[in-house]
Amino acid sequence: MDSSVNVQLSRGRADDREDELSELDWYHYDLSRHAAEAILLSNGKDGSYLLRKSHDGPMFYALSVRGKDSVKHFQIEWTEGSIKFGFNEFHSLSDFVNHFANQPLIGSETGTLLILKKPYPRKVEEPSIYESVRVHTAMQTGRTESDLVSEAPSLGTKEGYLIKQGGRVKSWKTRWFILHRNELKYFKDKMSTEPIKTLDLTECTGVQFDYSQERINCFCLVFPERTYYMCTKTGVEADEWIKLIRWKLSQLKKAAKS
The missing domain is CATH 3.30.505.10 (SH2 domain)
Incomplete structure (x- = not known):
């Protein structure tokens, strides 16, 4: 052969x-x-x-x-x-x-x-x-x-630029956001290595479209101490962020009950 x-x-x-x-x-x-x-x-x-x-x-x-x-x-x-x-x-x-x-x-x-x-x-x-x-x-x-x-729920990751309203000064600035595991971090820009802040989704009580800020494609994350307002370029993009964060919140609730 x-x-x-x-x-x-x-x-x-x-x-x-x-x-x-x-x-x-x-x-x-x-x-x-x-x-x-x-x-x-x-x-x-x-x-x-x-x-x-x-x-x-x-x-x-x-x-x-x-x-x-x-x-x-x-x-x-x-x-x-x-x-x-x-x-x-x-x-x-x-x-x-x-x-x-x-x-x-x-x-x-x-x-x-x-x-x-x-x-x-x-x-x-x-x-x-x-x-x-x-x-x-x-x-x-x-x-x-x-x-x-x-055995365990899957872990979703999403990242991208969002226009965020400031806390004390209600101006709007573009920030780079990373959603990973149960944390939503935002940075000054995509090249920054240290986040400005990390939001713990285990403390978030809800996420939804928002029409109170006179801006289009806006949604909010509700926390006990503060509500965060973010906007996207398109309604489809806002819907993706909302549905993914909402899904994560539902997984956290299931884990808390088990």
Whole structure:
């Protein structure tokens, strides 16, 4: 058999593996080592893990696992007949997945043991209104593959310029706003690194269109100590901010009741 045929067979087997893995929602394809660390440290929990491709070759993959304050990476080899992970060997992808559904322990090079608790998904579907929202979620682990279901609400992010009314002096100035997790921060401009102020949405009691300021496309955020007035260039943009903030407030209420 010539080398070209060998290459074609190898590519075919790699494509078959990718097709199988694409059904696994915690497989992150070409996610880099550094990106995996950033995601797990910022949005994961102790025991969160994900699977991604390794740069060691087409048969190798990497399992990235978050500990308390760091991320460890473990190599997985998928040969034609089995999937090898540490001292374990699995004959199918379903066997491999079921292994992770039973919260196994793995040891790192430092001798510490990590418990695999929560597969971290590559994507979470979000309502169509949030076209510019980036989402992540944590997962919980059950005893079988079918029990690997969502646990935490997704986290939406939005940013852009808004025209904001001042507090003491009721003038209007353009500010750069960033909505992330449960915080709405505003900056002097997009290049500023330190926010002028951070609004904690857990203290917000409501958000709605406002017509009291004699300005179009204006909405307000109501807090116990102050009401903040902001305007956008278009009504569609104002509607997006309102719906996303309102959705976040509803998630906070659900979390408070649970």
